[in-house]
Amino acid sequence: MHDEEDMIPTLDEEESIDQIENYTLQTTSARSSLLRRAPFIIGMTVLYFVLRQLDHNFVFNPVNADIFLLLIIVAFVTSIFALSLVVQTKQEELHKKQLYRLFKRTNDVLDFLSVIPTLMVLFTLANMFFISFSPISGSSMEPNYHDNEAVIFTHFNVSYERYDVVILYVEEYQDPYLIKRIIGLPGETVLIDNNEVYIDGELLPQTFIDQDTVKTYCYNSDDIDTCEFTVTDNSYFVLGDNRDGKAVVGEISGYSRDSREFGVVPYEDLFGKVILSFKDYNLLN
Template identity: 30%
Template structure:
């Protein structure tokens, strides 16, 4: 009598594990994933080696916004950068001040020291369906100014939400 009960219990365990694997796969594929920050281009917001959770689902219902820290998919690696200018906007940096459509942007997202290391550029018109991104450590960041170019909407795979590793660094990334 105990034999059928054991088989039934094993079958329930196998079923539960299978469902858990399918759920984890679906969540990772469509809802959220993790990425490791490589390099120092996002210091002080994000440090080299930190692991961040990013949301994939948020941009299914809305568009990226200025200030969002996004994960950008490229053929050989993903990049973590901050959106500075939106589609069809004109961006310019002059005398250590950032301007969007001719108006000074008061929210810089970075320290004054980082701003002081950002050279003049622009004005640059961001094409439709593209974004202008920069790293928070602007003195050393490869971004829309110098290598990444404009970021197409379909290459933005998610919005960074939380640092999850190292454990003592848990924080919201916004």
């Protein structure tokens, strides 16, 4: 038989019991947090890859870069690990200090990683429906847009007007995405004659280029000075600003390949209208 005094917990024993109860509560809280975060990350990861397949502007989405794909895969795998950890943990183990620390560390990691798929989904939605980013490669739009710069263009409920700078697609080119300026609208006749451009017989002002420096020649024509184009319905006639490769004084670069070479551009091959440019912006290259 034990004395009553032996049945009463000592101070050290009471502290030990309190610690066990505290770790159980803390571990349970961390476990609940994991059960929220891990499925969220898994769901957002799946959503990103679904949107990625549906994105008509896929090529312009900066979060499709390899580094972001690696990060979202890491987040996904870590979430699977967290869920398996929660499922395999028995109720009677929740009091263990080591388990609490493992849950807490995993929860902290998921807290950070959850930002990645969230941002990737938001960027992809913006890229699908509102705005996109594109680096500029080449000199065809000099002196207004330069090589190694970048632009933001919109494709949300956009209507195109003369002089708009647009991103377009030309299937037969090795690098099919181009940046050009709209010159001719659907139904119009564009005449290039001795360095001047006429729309339906009226001289077109071109204040965005120096016509003393930049010459507008014709391609695929017996007469390089004179050629005429009819813009079909739902199509556009586009030109680069650097039409002969001499837009920048003292430099000779490649000339603009535009509607003088590949003809008018159907509306469905226009990806959007440029609304902003960045000078010396190399992040997207």
